[in-house]
Structures are given as structure tokens and as C-alpha cells.
Amino acid sequence: MKAELEKEKVSEEVILESLNWRYATKSYDKTKKVSGENWETLQQAMMLAPSSFGLQPYKALVITNPELREKLKAAAYGQAPITDASHLVVFAYKKTLTDADVEHFIERTAEVRGQTRESLADYEKVLKGSAKRAVDGGYVETWNSRQVYIALGFLLETAALLGIDATPMEGFDAARFNEILGLTDHSAVVVAAIGYRDAESDWLVNLPKVRYRKEELIETI
Ligand SMILES: Cc1cc2nc3c(=O)[nH]c(=O)nc-3n(C[C@H](O)[C@H](O)[C@H](O)COP(=O)(O)O)c2cc1C
Structure with a gap:
């Protein structure tokens, strides 16, 4: 890793x-279709998203099976991007955080950074404490699902920089998605369709963006 770009x-x-x-x-x-090279970059962008403590408590499921995509579309109010876009990513957050999850992360940290497990023992305790507080406090699902949106943001922005279109979607029945995808430890929370616009048939393509005025949205105190 270079210190400077x-x-x-x-x-x-x-x-x-x-x-x-x-x-x-x-x-x-x-x-x-999105090229293999571009798709690799988009995957890397998702993977490079930060998360609280770096715990990455989610999965990004890339759905390639057309039949599955049809089923998902039916569970998403028939939204066409689910089947028509080049790629479909279903983001699913982890429903809990266990000691085993923390241990898995600590092992990976030791592996990547060439550290011993022992040298990370204090850090492991801190993480296990935070995970337990989140579970006991009943906010672990909220905490984990928030992390997903950072990866989604990285994906959306990177796609835009590459000239690739994307649609973030929360308009679906999560319980049905979980059932279709066989998710038990995770729960679907947001979807991203990725591909290229059909400008001829898209009603939204030429409409200006609706954003509040800067002073309404950004307050400098
Ligand atoms: C978390 C999230 C969920 C969304 N869900 C849907 C959706 O289910 N279907 C859809 O067509 N657009 C969906 N959108 C798109 C928003 O409507 C859109 O981002 C917003 O109107 C701003 O417009 P722009 O993205 O074109 O700039 C979603 C966006 C976000 C960030």
C-alpha cells in the first residue's frame, strides 16, 4: 500500500x-452488460467501504440466475431493474454479532497484518464488548444494517465515475427476499441494480434532480 496516491x-x-x-x-x-474489468472494480469499491470497527457485518449477494431474478422482481413490486440490469446486488446485513464473528475478524486482521492473535487480545475484548452491548441493547440489527449503506454508497459513486448506471432499491419485501435466497443469518436490506440506461424509455432520465438548497441541507456552525 502506498502512503500517497x-x-x-x-x-x-x-x-x-x-x-x-x-x-x-x-x-x-x-x-x-458491464464488462468483467468494470465489475471487478465495482466489487473492489464495495469491499473498500469502511465499516464500524471494520467488522463488515454484511454480505453482497450477486444474483446471476435469471429465474431467481424473476422471483425477486415479483417480491419487489415488479421493479424492472431487478431483471433488466446487467448485474444485481442484494445487500444483506448480519442479524447478530457473536463472539465467533469477532474472532473471525481478529483472525483475518492477524493474517493480513502479520500480527499474532495474542497481540490483538485487548482489541478483541473491546470488540466483543461492543458486540455484546449491541446485542443486549437490541440495536445490533440497526447497527449492522447501517454499515451496508456505506458499501452501497461506494458502489453507486464508483459506478457513476465509470459511467455505469445504478439503482438503489429498498422497495421490496425483505422476508420474501430472505426466503427466496435462503438467508437465515442475514437479512436483505437494500438492492442495487447495475447496468446501462435505456434513455429512450426511461421517464426519469431528463428530469432535473430534486435536492434542497444547500443552506437547508448543510449547516455550517
Ligand atoms: C435507500 C434507497 C432506497 C431506494 N429505493 C428505491 C426503489 O425501491 N425504487 C426506485 O425506483 N428507486 C429507489 N430509490 C431511488 C430514490 O428514489 C432516488 O435516489 C432519489 O429520488 C434521488 O434521485 P436520484 O438518485 O436520481 O438522484 C432508492 C434510493 C435509496 C438511496
Whole structure:
């Protein structure tokens, strides 16, 4: 890992142009697929999202099976991006946090950083304490599901920078999604369809974005 970025940063102009270009695409061109290279970058972007303590208490399920996607569409009020976009990601948060989850994370930390398990013992205790507090306090699902939205944000922004369309979707029946996908430890919370817009048939493509005025949204105190 380099301490400093060696390449030039993306220009402010490109960032804002891309973010203005993106919109929650309603109609996808079924024939256009995201390239393997772009898809790899999008996956890396999701993986590079930060999470509380780095615990990554979620999964991103990439649904490639067309029959499954049909079933999911039916459980998502028939939203067309579910079947028509090139790729579909279902984000599912972990319903609890156990000691085993923390241990798994500590093992991975030791592996990646070349540290011993023993040297991480104090940290492990802190994490187990936080996990237990979240479970006992009844907010573990809220906490875990929040983390998902950071990965979603990374995915959406990276897609926009690559000129790839995306639709975040919460409009689905989570219980039915869980059943269709056989999820038990996890629960579906938000979906992202990824692909290329069909500008001809999308009613939203030319409508201006609706955002509050800056002073209403951002308060500098
Ligand atoms: C968490 C979340 C859930 C959303 N759920 C849906 C959805 O189920 N269906 C849909 O068409 N758009 C959905 N949207 C898109 C929003 O309506 C859209 O992002 C918002 O109106 C702002 O417009 P823009 O994304 O085009 O800038 C969702 C967006 C977010 C962030």
C-alpha cells in the first residue's frame, strides 16, 4: 500500500459531472452488460467501504440466475431493474454479532497484518464488548444494517465515475427476499441494480434532480 496516491486524483469537474449524470435509473438496456474489468472494480469499491470497527457485518449477494431474478422482481413490486440490469446486488446485513464473528475478524486482521492473535487480545475484548452491548441493547440489527449503506454508497459513486448506471432499491419485501435466497443469518436490506440506461424509455432520465438548497441541507456552525 502506498502512503500517497501516485496517480493524479480524479478532477473535481469529473466527480461532479458524474454525480449529476447518475440518477436512480428506472429503465435498463437489457442488451448491455458491464464488462468483467468494470465489475471487478465495482466489487473492489464495495469491499473498500469502511465499516464500524471494520467488522463488515454484511454480505453482497450477486444474483446471476435469471429465474431467481424473476422471483425477486415479483417480491419487489415488479421493479424492472431487478431483471433488466446487467448485474444485481442484494445487500444483506448480519442479524447478530457473536463472539465467533469477532474472532473471525481478529483472525483475518492477524493474517493480513502479520500480527499474532495474542497481540490483538485487548482489541478483541473491546470488540466483543461492543458486540455484546449491541446485542443486549437490541440495536445490533440497526447497527449492522447501517454499515451496508456505506458499501452501497461506494458502489453507486464508483459506478457513476465509470459511467455505469445504478439503482438503489429498498422497495421490496425483505422476508420474501430472505426466503427466496435462503438467508437465515442475514437479512436483505437494500438492492442495487447495475447496468446501462435505456434513455429512450426511461421517464426519469431528463428530469432535473430534486435536492434542497444547500443552506437547508448543510449547516455550517
Ligand atoms: C435507500 C434507497 C432506497 C431506494 N429505493 C428505491 C426503489 O425501491 N425504487 C426506485 O425506483 N428507486 C429507489 N430509490 C431511488 C430514490 O428514489 C432516488 O435516489 C432519489 O429520488 C434521488 O434521485 P436520484 O438518485 O436520481 O438522484 C432508492 C434510493 C435509496 C438511496
